[in-house]
Amino acid sequence: MFASCADPETLSGLSWLICYLTTGKHIAFYWAFGTVLLLLAVTAPVALAFGFGGAMAARSRVAPLSWLGKGYIAIVRGVPDIAFFLFFVIALDQGIEWLRHKAKCPDWDQPIRQGNDFIVCAEAKMPLSSSAQWVHEVYGFWLAVFTFALVFGAFAANVLYGAMRAVPRAQTETAEAYGMSRAQVFRRVIVPQMWVYALPGLSNLWMVLIKASPLLFLLGVEDIVYWARELGSTKTPQFTAYPHGDWRMWYFLFLLVFYLGFTRISEIVLDRIMQRLTHGQATLGSHKRTGPIGMNKAGPP
Amino acid sequence: MSCYETLMDYGLRSLGYGERLLPRSDFTLCQQFVLIGSGLIWNIYFGVVALLTGFVLATALAVGKASASPWFRKPAEWVIFIFRGSPLFIQFFFAYFLFLSLKGQVPAFDALTSAWLGAAVVLFLNTAAYSGEIFYGALCSVPRGEVEAADAYGLSGWAKFRRVVWPTTLRLAWPAYTNEAIFLFHATTLVFFSGFPASRQKGDALYYASYFADKTFNPFVPYPILAGYFVLLTLVVIGVMGLIGRRLNRHLPNAAPARSKGFGMLMR
DSSP states (O other), X not given: OOGGGGOGGGOOHHHXXXXXXXXXXXXXXXXXXXXXXXXXXXXXXXXXXXXXXXXXXXXXXXXXXXXXXXXXXXXXXXXXXXHHHHHHHHHHHHHHHHHHHHHHOTTOOSOSEETTEEOOOGGGOSSXXXXXXXXXXXXXXXXXXXXXXXXXXXXXHHHHHHHHHHSOXXXXXXXXXXXXXXXXXXXXXXXXXXXXXXXXXXXXXXXXXXXXXXXXXXGTOOOHHHHHHHHHSOBOTTTOSSOBOOOHHHHHHHHHHHHHHHHHHHHHHHHHHHHHHTTTOOSGGXXXXXXXXXXXXXXOO | OOHHHHHHHHTXXXXXXXXXXXXXXXXXXXXXXXXXXXXXXXXXXXXXXXXXHHHHHHHHHHHHHHOSSHHHHHHHHHHHHXXXXXXXXXXXXXXXXXXXXXXXXXXXXXXXXXXXXXXXXXXXXXXXXXXXXXXXXXXXXXXXXXHHHHHHTTOOHHHHIIIIXXXXXXXXXXXHHHHHHHHHHHHGGGGGGTTOOOGGGOOOHHXXXXXXXXXXXXXXXXXXXXXXXXXXXXXXXXXXXXXXXXXXXTTSGGGXXXXXXXXXXXXX
8 A cells, every 4th residue: 555565575563564454455354344334324224114114013903914023023032143144144045036036037947946956047146147246245235234124123123112012001092082093193192202212222222233243244245254354364475475373363352342442432322312312301211321120221111 | 764863863963972974965854953953952051051150250240340349340340341342253253263372372271262161151251241230230229128127137248148139139130131041042153153163063053054054055944943942942041030030039929920021121
């Protein structure tokens, strides 16, 4: 990157370190932090939308819809999230290819599952094998976003479901007395009021989401964990101008510190938001968040 | 090959007994059930070990964090902050590479680089930090009246803690602690995906499930099996913790067992 880095062999000490930390691969490593932040920024609202849908389904008076919503919440929460990540990445990929296969190659007569293979016609491949590298990366990223949103949507659904039920009954009763329909009550009374009950749970969820973001690595995205392993491993002079021993420990220490800072900042910001929103309200959130047991994280009482 | 033979061959495969080679082709449903179930032994091992050892440290951390002396409070706060503020996945990676370089200098650390000890240590510290925070919250909300009653009876120091404060803390913390236990068992699936090697393919349930998914390229069989096992495991955890919770509350009128809201409230 710098002109002085042209010949690493002559460098030593700090200048070596500066040159080492600005190699092309390290720049990719720094960009990967952007990927993680982007994932979080995109996933959070999508998961919230999924959660809202799930909570609405779980509240529904139509029994099958309510079962669907509750089943979604229970299953995703009862199974380790990492299993979901590993499952959905393949399942979604195959599902999309299968749909495209049905649409694009109707006269394909062979079975799709042949023994241990999953075979679709070339036009149905997603992304097309001829497309550029970045298309593959973007596609992988969106699969990851969708998977994260699906899993964390269930957690959010659980929080929102609780929050909707925490809105005081007197409020909805009053609304009904004014002649509002069920939908109107939901839209005009429950939804505006539920957020304050949902916020402790949602902020906890944000923390959990941050801490789940390194699992991107398992979804095949070249994220910070991938680069930390890659850059930290022992480098011999044959393959690189900057040979070094096994530094993976230091790279992961760096990631650890990054996450500690990130969660700490989030915590402070969320505390501020909570104080702002509950200003003057007699809810648990308006006191110090480490109030009675569990309440700081548990959502509505 | 009958299912019974499969069970004999692969039932304890995750511990290294039985058939050495994993099935390579013609995967049967029975093989998947048996091997993934076999791997579950590791999840149970990690969960139980971390929960039992973590409980002790968690109590110490909670008392430390509630302590007035900064010599106890600060270290407890930092342990809790570090292990709650960073992802378990990164902790596993960091610990594994830390143990590796320790081993390079002192061979005595050899055992730490294998999953059975190294990952258990990380899980122990991690769950201790999470439970420590739970216990700390409970400790802070022990009713003042109980402590005053203990004072009135002339209890002090250790006796007061042992007979009054600690049991009430546990009672208050139990539902949240049950959730922590559930999520701890879920977290054990990360072990073999985070650096710790599965030597001779001795892995946990998720390790085998992903093995089958990779080989058959069909995720729709192994992962639901895994999910089924974990739902069962979760139910067992809820049951056991519920029994303990009921015993903790046995003196209360109409002993309303501190019902852990299964899939409820708190999470990691």
